[in-house]
Amino acid sequence: MDKAEESGSFQDVKVQDITVCPGCDTVIALGPIDVPIGSQVVCPRCKYRVRTPKKDTVNRTLALSVTGLLFFFPAHFMLLLQFEALGLFDHGTVFDTMISVYQQKYFFVALMVLMTAILIPLAKLVLLFLVSLGISRHQFKNQLPRLFRWYSHLEEWGMTEVYLIGILVTIIKMAGTADISYEIGFICFIGLSFAIVGCVFSIDRDYYWKMIGKLNGSERQVMPDKQFPPLEVRAMQSALKAGLVQCHTCHKVMRYYEPNEGFELRCPRCESTVHKRKTNSISTTWALVLTAILFSFPANILPIMEVDFLGTPEKSTIMDGIIYFFQTGSYGIGIVILTASILVPLFKIIGLTLLLYSIHFNRWSRLTHKSIMFRFIEFIGRWSMLDIFVIALLCALVDFGFFTRIIAAPAATFFTFVVLATMFAAISFDPRLMWDLTATRDVMNKE
Template identity: 30%
Template sequence: MAPAPRPDLIACHDCGAVYRRPALRPGERARCPRCGAVLGRSPRIAADHLLALVVGAMILLVIANLTPIVELSVQGLRSSATLFGSILALWSEGRKLVAALTFATTLGFPAIELSLLFSALLLRRMPGSPLFAPFLRGVLALRPWGMIEVFMLGVLVALVKLSHMARVLPGTALWAFAGLTLLLTVILSFDLKTLWPDPAATSAADSGEATLCHVCGLVCSGATAHAHCPRCGAALHRRKADSLARTWALLIAAAILYLPANLLPIMETSSLFGRESDTIMSGIVYFWTSGSPDLAALIFFVSIFVPLAKLLSLAVLAISARRGRRRGLKQSAQLFRVVEFVGRWSMLDIFVVALMVGMVRFRGLAEIEAGPGAAAFGAVVVLTILAARSFDPRLIWDASEDADDRA
């Protein structure tokens, strides 16, 4: 039997509770009373305005990549770097993983995501187009991997660092990235799930268990093992498949790599005064002693505290999803949302290294290379993001119901 769409229902992606869909005014959001998650947001802007913003963002992305971010001058020598030039420099040095990661999160994925969203918004005007669903699904899948706002912060950190060694002139791309960050903030605040057309309600007589589609947010009843969502075509699961096994595997891999990420140098500087290696920690100490304690605190928070806190809290959440706890469930759900939200900011140090490598290229005077720790650190960030995405927070609530039944 095909799963029956239930547009009259809404299900919480964090705890699995099912509610009657509320009618929202523009800008209003609905929260889950049980766990506090945002169930849905009614958009403040119309889809046509979103299209205009997407076009603007695409233009800024092109400008941001064709013009230099910054120009440096030291004793009459000049050096300027574009984002793409920095990525090529990393690649040719053999730091292929760091180069690929920087390329994907600042250029590749954002460009594909914006093009797919642009096409989906146009196709939306032609009801029944077979490409609309796969395009919009592509946008939703790429969304967590575009990190332009983190990159923008990385540019600012790199500029402070560079201003200690050279005269720094901001380039056109710096302003383009700033504008792009603003536009993307508005674009990302638009709940894309509201773009899906409402399916016709079926007779609510069938009372099979409600299953939430992870991709488009539609609730269906009567979904069998290998069913697909009638609206977007994604595979339907009651809970994410093998969630705990996958979360543990990714967490263990990330925990192992956390050591080389912190012990090996992430950056190697060669200048007239010799060679110098920097680990994440020595970079923090540098900012602390050179008069920027605020930046030292920021980098400590995103590069050392956040990855460690993320590893530990996901482990605690995975344990409570197996054991079942009867108190503090709402706090667990909140902890999971924080973990999901802050994880991407750990990419900051990778971007700073990429920019320093691309910008400081004064032959014989000073050159910077990425160290082996950078690749390990990048892998930790990606693995913890994947671990958080594999984890299904609803398992904590399932396990607590089981524990209540036993008691």
């Protein structure tokens, strides 16, 4: 990297060798970079981890995805837990938690539980298995880009780990009032969660895309340079200013040209449509943040859960639930729910508003901090689903007929909307727009 910086502008640089930071669009290196396993390349500007090579990534990910698939069906369809209180029993599977919310007519919440806890984790494992197998056996060459692209888009929507924490919260919550027996589904769910988290740590996306590019021939396929003026690019420059564009999905760098009307610029490696920046990023993110703010009111004011005890319903809001934990001395769990249900959504809304504001008013200070904050917002987004999973688990597992039962209440739907809106807001926000402000400033300073 230093070498590239010292040498300044290169005339004979090959586009496919240039490394660009996906977080801030800065050209990091002009030639191929060889990163040994155990080290990483971090963007000097926005601190994005541009390369993190993993040891034996394809075989490990393949083994872990097979392990996950083996655990998947028993984890979701075999008994998870059994609760016993005053001689009454109730038990259920992970699948039952979705069904019980559905039967209580919270269709949207049930759909989200079905998608994020069951279908998407399954799809992720199947896709990862097929792609890893394809790369290691040189199979399905033409399908690999599509399969791995789907995996990349689904990645954050599979929430098995969040669900596991939900199960643990439910166990702690019920420990004082019911006898709990752990069934085979519980053991398998822990196994599944470890396999899925293992995949996250073992997969090296850059290596996967490079291999997919080699297999489908797009890595060698160079765009005809003749129609472009000679490439003039310096390290630490904005890639867009140098006439380069990076694919949002697979991070391939290519020459940018304005496509003819009715046509789109397509990435030769992953076949996604390539845009200079995410389309309508600012207005879409604003709209989604405002939607999240609007839904936050009913989500926090209305009851989210109802406990029927001997026919007397007692409704509680998110905050009531948290206060209950603190009053009964379960501080740890109180803090977990407070963080997931109140602090995380609040942080996401305030954080994204701040980022949008800084672009709107051309504030280019502390961009590194803002970039780190944005990646933190992206990372924590899915953890707000925790409370929804706990409610779904309680609905399925605490149904002792007339004696006592737990049912969902309207805020559950509104809270799910808040989680969805903030997650989509983070997806639609393009952090490179913040760094574009510095490029404008540099131009203005020169003038």
